[in-house]
Amino acid sequence: MLERPATPPPASPSKSRLVSPSKKKQRIPTPPHAPNFEEFWNVHAVNTWNDEYSPQKPLMSPKKNRKALQEDSDSPSSSPKKSQSPAKKTxxxxxxxxxxxxxxxxxxxxxxxxxxxxxxxxxxxxxxxxxxxxxxxxxxxxxxxxxxxxxxxxxxxxxxxxxxxxxxxxxxxxxxxxxxxxxxxxxxxxxxxxxxxxxxxxxxxxxxxxxxxxxxxxxxxxxxxxxxxxGVEVTTKHSYHIDYKYIWTCTNDMCSHEFKRHSKSIDPARHSCGVCRGKLAQTKPVPRKQAGPTSYAAFVKANFATLKQEMAGAPHKEVMAALGQKYRDQKAKGELSVATPPAGVEDMAKALEVVTLDSE
Known part of the structure; x- marks a missing residue:
């Protein structure tokens, strides 16, 4: 016959009950002023009391609020996508x-x-x-x-x-x-x-x-x-990766949506992202940077009018020939220095910074 232990085993700890949060709406406490006090009828005092004890809710635009929620999230999908430039074909x-x-x-x-x-x-x-x-x-x-x-x-x-x-x-x-x-x-x-x-x-x-x-x-x-x-395998659907000739990507890191087209039908200056209204940038093919004017073009622009006045009545062909010869001579002597005109407002402002006006 089995004997019972002298000391009974300890009771299992009771599970803690989860207390549901209160569903009562927060209310502003009643001001301590009675109707017989002057502060009770003072609008400024009442508004001050309400502002002090009202539950505060941070004001935030929907876009910033959505961004903050994505930053606080631990899910991998909340991390911004980095646009990758397509690899060039060999x-x-x-x-x-x-x-x-x-x-x-x-x-x-x-x-x-x-x-x-x-x-x-x-x-x-x-x-x-x-x-x-x-x-x-x-x-x-x-x-x-x-x-x-x-x-x-x-x-x-x-x-x-x-x-x-x-x-x-x-x-x-x-x-x-x-x-x-x-x-x-x-x-x-x-x-x-x-x-x-x-x-x-x-x-x-x-x-x-x-x-x-x-x-x-x-x-x-x-x-x-x-x-x-x-390599033939017939299925009920065509599931192929389409090689689009042009791709535009949203510049917003939180979006990075791609717009693929077979023709150059999207103009970033006129069109924007349909998801977040962000700006678009062409990523395939990467647009070439526009090269500035050549030294000869700048030389012609700076000296054509003067040389044409000196050779008044001469045909355009002779003026251009003389201009070309002058360009070659100055280039050979190392005297070629052409000031390229400023391209935009910022360059013009930088150029004006070095101009000093002397008062008489």
């Missing part, structure tokens, strides 16, 4: 892209013929033969997707002399390809295979209401299995 990458541009048209036709031969046994080519075959259109305005398959079936009925009716079907098929999205061979093969599955779904399987349904996935698996060694 010479090899530029040559590879140029080579792809030269042979992409033949590559599309050859690969589509391979797909039609191995996957559908040339059924798509035979069905579209009456309309000239499947057409490939390279589009500069197709930006929402990498490719798009278009198909239309035209049915014609003709009554023969014996009363019978002959039905003829023509299949109009085309594939649109986005020039600004498809920029390498592997991406081109995947887009063509994807659009080929759409045409096979429409023309061979006869399915028009389920573009990415079960039968599309069956065609996609056949293409992936047959051409997987060439």
């Amino acid at each position: 010479r090899a990458e530029m040559d590879a892209k140029k080579d792809f541009e030269n042979r992409k048209h033949n590559l599309v036709e050859d690969f589509f013929a391979e797909l039609d031969d191995k996957i559908t046994e040339n059924k798509i080519g035979d069905l579209a033969a009456l309309t000239g075959g499947v057409k490939f259109v390279w589009s500069k305005t197709l930006n929402s997707t990498a490719g798009r398959a278009n198909w239309k079936r035209e049915t014609t009925k003709h009554r023969n002399l014996d009363g019978s009716i002959t039905t003829t079907q023509k299949h109009h098929a085309s594939i649109e390809l986005a020039e600004k999205v498809i920029d390498d061979e592997e991406r081109l093969l995947n887009v063509v295979a994807h659009e080929f599955c759409h045409l096979a779904n429409f023309m061979v399987s006869g399915i028009k209401d389920q573009p990415h349904g079960h039968q599309f996935k069956v065609w996609g698996k056949k293409c992936s299995d047959a051409f997987g060694h060439r």
